[in-house]
Amino acid sequence: MTAADSLDHNSQMTSLRSAAKRKRSQAQFIRWLLLFTGGIAMVMPIIYMLSTSLKYPFEVYNLNLIPEEPTLDNYRYVLEDGRFFGWFTNSLVIATVTTLCNVLFDSLVGYVLCKYTFPGRYIVFIAILSTLMIPTEMLVIPWYLMSSAFGWLDTYWGIMFPGLMTAFGTFLMKQFFETVPDDFLEAARIDGLNELQIWWTVAMPLVRPALAALAIFVFLGNWTAFIWPLIVTNSQEMYTLPVGLTTFSVEAQVEWELIMTGAAISTIPTLIVFLIFQRYIIRGVVMAGLKG
Amino acid sequence: MTTVVLKNLVKAYGNTQVLHGIDLEIKSGEFVVLVGPSGCGKSTTLRMIAGLEEVTSGEIQIGGNLVNDLEPKDRDIAMVFQNYAIYPHMTVRKNIGFGLRTSKLSKTERDQRIDEVAAILELTNLLERKPNQLSGGQRQRVAMGRAMVRNPSAFLFDEPLSNLDAQLRTQMRLEIKKLHQRVGNTIIFVTHDQVEAMTMADRIVIMKDGVIQQVGTPLEVFYQPANTFVARFIGAPSMNMLNGEVGGEDLQLDNGTRMSVPLNKLSKGQKITVGLRPDDLLVKENEGLFSGKVSLVEPLGSDTLAYVDVNGTEVIAKASGRFPPAIGDRVNLHSAAENIHLFDSNTGEAIQ
Numbered sequence A: 001m002t003a004a005d006s007l008d009h010n011s012q013m014t015s016l017r018s019a020a021k022r023k024r025s026q027a028q029f030i031r032w033l034l035l036f037t038g039g040i041a042m043v044m045p046i047i048y049m050l051s052t053s054l055k056y057p058f059e060v061y062n063l064n065l066i067p068e069e070p071t072l073d074n075y076r077y078v079l080e081d082g083r084f085f086g087w088f089t090n091s092l093v094i095a096t097v098t099t100l101c102n103v104l105f106d107s108l109v110g111y112v113l114c115k116y117t118f119p120g121r122y123i124v125f126i127a128i129l130s131t132l133m134i135p136t137e138m139l140v141i142p143w144y145l146m147s148s149a150f151g152w153l154d155t156y157w158g159i160m161f162p163g164l165m166t167a168f169g170t171f172l173m174k175q176f177f178e179t180v181p182d183d184f185l186e187a188a189r190i191d192g193l194n195e196l197q198i199w200w201t202v203a204m205p206l207v208r209p210a211l212a213a214l215a216i217f218v219f220l221g222n223w224t225a226f227i228w229p230l231i232v233t234n235s236q237e238m239y240t241l242p243v244g245l246t247t248f249s250v251e252a253q254v255e256w257e258l259i260m261t262g263a264a265i266s267t268i269p270t271l272i273v274f275l276i277f278q279r280y281i282i283r284g285v286v287m288a289g290l291k292g
Numbered sequence B: 001m002t003t004v005v006l007k008n009l010v011k012a013y014g015n016t017q018v019l020h021g022i023d024l025e026i027k028s029g030e031f032v033v034l035v036g037p038s039g040c041g042k043s044t045t046l047r048m049i050a051g052l053e054e055v056t057s058g059e060i061q062i063g064g065n066l067v068n069d070l071e072p073k074d075r076d077i078a079m080v081f082q083n084y085a086i087y088p089h090m091t092v093r094k095n096i097g098f099g100l101r102t103s104k105l106s107k108t109e110r111d112q113r114i115d116e117v118a119a120i121l122e123l124t125n126l127l128e129r130k131p132n133q134l135s136g137g138q139r140q141r142v143a144m145g146r147a148m149v150r151n152p153s154a155f156l157f158d159e160p161l162s163n164l165d166a167q168l169r170t171q172m173r174l175e176i177k178k179l180h181q182r183v184g185n186t187i188i189f190v191t192h193d194q195v196e197a198m199t200m201a202d203r204i205v206i207m208k209d210g211v212i213q214q215v216g217t218p219l220e221v222f223y224q225p226a227n228t229f230v231a232r233f234i235g236a237p238s239m240n241m242l243n244g245e246v247g248g249e250d251l252q253l254d255n256g257t258r259m260s261v262p263l264n265k266l267s268k269g270q271k272i273t274v275g276l277r278p279d280d281l282l283v284k285e286n287e288g289l290f291s292g293k294v295s296l297v298e299p300l301g302s303d304t305l306a307y308v309d310v311n312g313t314e315v316i317a318k319a320s321g322r323f324p325p326a327i328g329d330r331v332n333l334h335s336a337a338e339n340i341h342l343f344d345s346n347t348g349e350a351i352q
């Protein structure tokens, strides 16, 4: 190769390289644009919710983001309205109890389906899974008939009972218990623990990330649940927050600013739950990564 | 101290029988190693002794008591698993103390026990660490500590060293042996590695396909293998096997060579297999049982392994380390008479 050749070669390489670079930054840009658009699409409703909650009624139908006369009156109104506090409490109790029950029962059943062999295990598992394929709307009528037969209409128990255990949670936990080596359980068995102790002291701590994920799902699901609580409750005092919030609209006219204020306040517990359990999820991932 | 006795122990999974009647008597304080190729039923045997698998038929006695129907915790045994089974969410202290959770000791007595065990295993400084902050060897020791803390009458080990690198494995081998000399409990140790078996065992149990092939001390199974399987399984490189037939005054090997061996226990026309360990089959200048052509050499330093083609059969022999034969050389191979093993070709059993 002559010197000129190699020079030419070099410059060719450089131009190739810069072309590659340009291409890469283009791809980067497109990726960034997509993410940005997606992000905006997700955040906009929340921003509008906050913005509307700060507006006076006359301004609600102006789509401006920044209220001309920002006010906290809506918040004062909603918080001073005794009904809101009651609904908030109802939702909190129901979502919390349901979450605890799911974490407990789903993992118990998931554990048994995962770690024990018994006749009919597969059938039980399939039966549980198949309930995933039935939409809530179809279940509402039998639930209602059941509740009314047992006298559970318009009670906490009536609102909660369909969700105290979920097929999804059971499935999730079963899958996660697969990651717990059988040796761990057998070692504990030799050390003299009974089966319940093994589940609680050995298996449960090892699936903490899954429990955290399950807790978030269940809490959010129940916190935002609408159809079933609407159907099973009659009296305003038993309403959950999403059901109650709609009554702001059915009175004289739709009072969007109040609904948005209630919605804004109602996001707070979900944020807290998420922040608490998210830590476990991240730590779980890190722990799994370090395991030698 | 505790004896462990297995009587005609059978295990079947569904219709597949995997253990076909294991008979074994383990003396109190003995270090017994179950060894055999993967899938031969070692773990199954051990897990049945531990009570983790149901007995299909037969008896298991520990310390003279029939334990077939006892829970693992009531058998007074401890087990160390291949992947240690120490809990990642607990500190070393908690892990070691786990075996004491159900005991009636007071908190101080427990801590004392944990400290004692930790001192023996040199884990004292690591007690507050979590398992993911430990090296493989340290985790291994924690697993042993967990087994030791209850002071069970028998320890069961299932391939505890197979996750360690070669150097650490050698070291842990020694440590377990020392530990045994110190505490004196009965140990049943499972491995697929014949070197581990040879170096640690008081007695070796060699298994194949759910059947015991031979039980004996390391020297017995090495020098008096009961059959061709044991002969080839124990010792590395494996014993050379040459098939032949007893002739009038010597042995006619299938590859055409003749070889003179003591014939007093053999009958003319009998098909036999001659076993010669590479270590006993020496490359010599002039005398020899037979000769062949060197096809490959492996220098090991003090010795050289010579792969020798004897009329189409490859045998491995030992040559001088300093003056190895060259590839293509014709060499004589010799073995002392007492090092020649003879087996019946039909049954594989040793002729003694």
Ligand SMILES: Nc1ncnc2c1ncn2[C@@H]1O[C@H](COP(=O)(O)OP(=O)(O)O)[C@@H](O)[C@H]1O
Pocket: B013, B018, B036, B037, B038, B039, B040, B041, B042, B043, B044, B045
């Ligand atoms: N749970 C089980 N179900 C069916 N077969 C099994 C089960 N456990 C082990 N086996 C079979 O039993 C045989 C012995 O297994 P194992 O005792 O684990 O062998 P080893 O420990 O000697 O490698 C193997 O063929 C294995 O496939």
Ligand SMILES: [Mg+2]
Pocket: B042, B043, B044, B159
């Ligand atoms: Mg095994």
